[in-house]
Amino acid sequence: MKLKKLFVAGMAFLTLVTTFASAAQADTSSDVQKVIDESYVQPDYVMGYSLSEEERNQTLNLLSYDSSKDTNVKTLTTTAYANIMNVADDSSLQLYSSVKIAKLGAKETLSVEIVTPQNITKITPDMYRNAATTLGIEHAKITVAAPIPVTGESALAGIYYSLEQNGAKVSDESKELAQEELKTLSQINDENSGKSNYDADKLNVAMTDIKTAVADKGNKLTDDQAKTIVQRTINNYNLNLSDTQINLLVNFALNLSKSSIIDSASFKSSLSSLKASIVSKAGNTFSGINLNFDANQTLENSKNIFAQIWQAIVDFFTGLSR
Known part of the structure; x- marks a missing residue:
């Protein structure tokens, strides 16, 4: 009888642990969208580190930046990029593609617009959307721009950076998955174009x-x-x-x-x-x-x-x- 009680208690404990673990996973996966809903009162801009002052202003204009009310402008440095992407910090990295993230209503879908499609050479809007969904973004408007031809891959790092700077807990696992997905889709698309x-x-x-x-x-x-x-x-x-x-x-x-x-x-x-x-x-x-x-x-x-x-x-x- 004593062994039976211990067994029952053990099973109850395991059930409780599993429930808490599942809840923790759900909280982690929903954290990204929650931060967007609560913290993005204004759009968030993340600019590539390699932009000259003229290119930066040009890119902000392309992203419909309004200096009279938009104040959240960040710069993705090579150090930040290295930390986010888990690679060596290389000052020769060229980061030009930039992003704007704005929140949308809960009933709206995830939107991605590339306002300079001639300059984003490898990534399509729907590739960004697929990767952003894997990241945990459910509804938001993401706008991508670059003043010169680039692959556009660093724009995804800009999205990570924006989310983390606003308090989202983006796991390395989610970042690696989204990056793997973007590279997979762009490679297949490029090879079959x-x-x-x-x-x-x-x-x-x-x-x-x-x-x-x-x-x-x-x-x-x-x-x-x-x-x-x-x-x-x-x-x-x-x-x-x-x-x-x-x-x-x-x-x-x-x-x-x-x-x-x-x-x-x-x-x-x-x-x-x-x-x-x-x-x-x-x-x-x-x-x-x-x-x-x-x-x-x-x-x-x-x-x-x-x-x-x-x-x-x-x-x-x-x-x-x-």
Whole structure:
């Protein structure tokens, strides 16, 4: 009886610990949006360190800076960049892309506008949006600008810097994931640019489906399941990617499955809003494509197919033995 009581007490304790751990994860993943809602009374500007005074003023103007009321202007230095991105501090780093972050109402979706698209050479607005969603941003308006041609990758570091300077607890895990996602999407997009039947909108929507499927599976996602989810998803969107590109998506899916961001109640709804927004602006791009595609359902279908094949084999040999 005493052992039984100890067992019951132990199970209760473990349940309590698990509950607190889940709550802590949820709080961490929702912290980013909470800070934006509460602290961004004015827009926040983060300027690249390498801008000359003339370029800085030009970029602020591009970001619709209003000197009569906007006071939150920060500079992303090479030291701050190194700390955020967990790399060596290199004074030769060139940081030109700059960002403006403004809060939006809870019913509005995440918005990204690149006001100098000719100067952001590798990153599209929806790539930023996908990465920002992984970071935990649900609704905000992000504006990106650069006075000269640059990749645009340092703008994401500017978003991190803004959030952290305003009190958000952005985990290294979330930053690394968002950065990995941005690099993966930009690399795949760059390598397929100009190819027939390829479209960046399809890649970004496919990524929202992959992330949703990963959130459904949680940290129980296996390597084979990740491969199946990615392969079936890109097939659904008619994306003919190389094995190397597929592996980048699979690795990201596996890393995402270990992250606490997928425990956030709002993560999947943010992805759904992002997907709907991309599709609505894409014209006929998604004509004939199943937009209700469920990557996890393909896993269940695979199980059923294997079960049917096995049963057919059993029935065949059973028939031979009669």
